[in-house]
Amino acid sequence: MAEDPLILNPNGGMPRLLEIMRRLRDPETGCPWDIEQDFGTIAPYTIEEAYEVADAIEREAWDELKGELGDLLFQSVFHAQMASERGLFTFDEVADTMSDKMVARHPHVFGDENRDKSAEQQTRDWETVKAAERASKAQSGTLDGVALGLPALLRAVKLQKRAARVGFDWPDISQVVDKIVEEAGELAEAREKLTQTEVEEEFGDMLFVIANLARHLNIEPEAALRATNAKFTRRFEGVEAKLAERGKRPEDSDLAEMDALWDEVKIEEKQET
Secondary structure (H helix, E strand, C coil), rough: CCCCCHHCCCHHHHHHHHHHHHHCCCCCCCCHHHHHHHHHHHHHHHHHHHHHHHHHCCCCCCCHHHHHHHHHHHHHHHHHHHHHCCCCHHHHHHHHHHHHHHHHHHHHHCCCCCCCCCHHHHHHHHHHHHHHHHHHHCCCCCCCCCCCCCHHHHHHHHHHHHHHCCCCCCHHHHHHHHHHHHHHHHHHHCCCCCCHHHHHHHHHHHHEEEEEEEEHHHCHHHHHHHHHHHHHHHHHHHHHHHHHCCCCCCHHHHHHHHHHHHHHHHHHHHHHH
């Protein structure tokens, strides 16, 4: 098949990407792997690419962000191509749906409403519009529409926010902290008596309350945990570097030595800041 000039055009933009995707899925001349995929097999890659974007932003790797955003965009193109093949919708319809949604949700920008609002008021207005959208989809329950495929920690926060809007929430943060202490104590005391399934359930209860604490503190728990993961990685690598100076690897050391080196790394970090 002769190459389409559009595919070879380095400045072909969105039309070029859409045509490449169409060609990849061509039943006769496309890529066997791409042809075999469906929504279910591609969904995990979509989630992974979203995390790659978040990772680049977290590391402030701006030179990588363009590529990661491209990878995420390609996932949308892939899903839209499969949908188009089934006669469900096209990529243009995806874009139009998003545009319609943004216009409807921002009447203070694209309509006649006053822009002189606080961020808090805009958030309340946003939720009112989204509630109306859910109602139009026959989603009448308070928790309807919270996606099952979200990361568990993020979904916990979203569920709690929904419940809080109808008054199902602790009014004081101290009550949340007390509940965490209670859940942790119950888990510690009963772990020897519980089955593994029951231990997991109790642990899940504790994580759910911790997510609630994050919400009360206006903390995004996924971001907080990512930052802590990065901190742990940085400090443990510091421990490994100090062991290497002694001609050792972690497996040649013990907890007491590594814990002491961990404290050294922490002190050095504070001195640097």
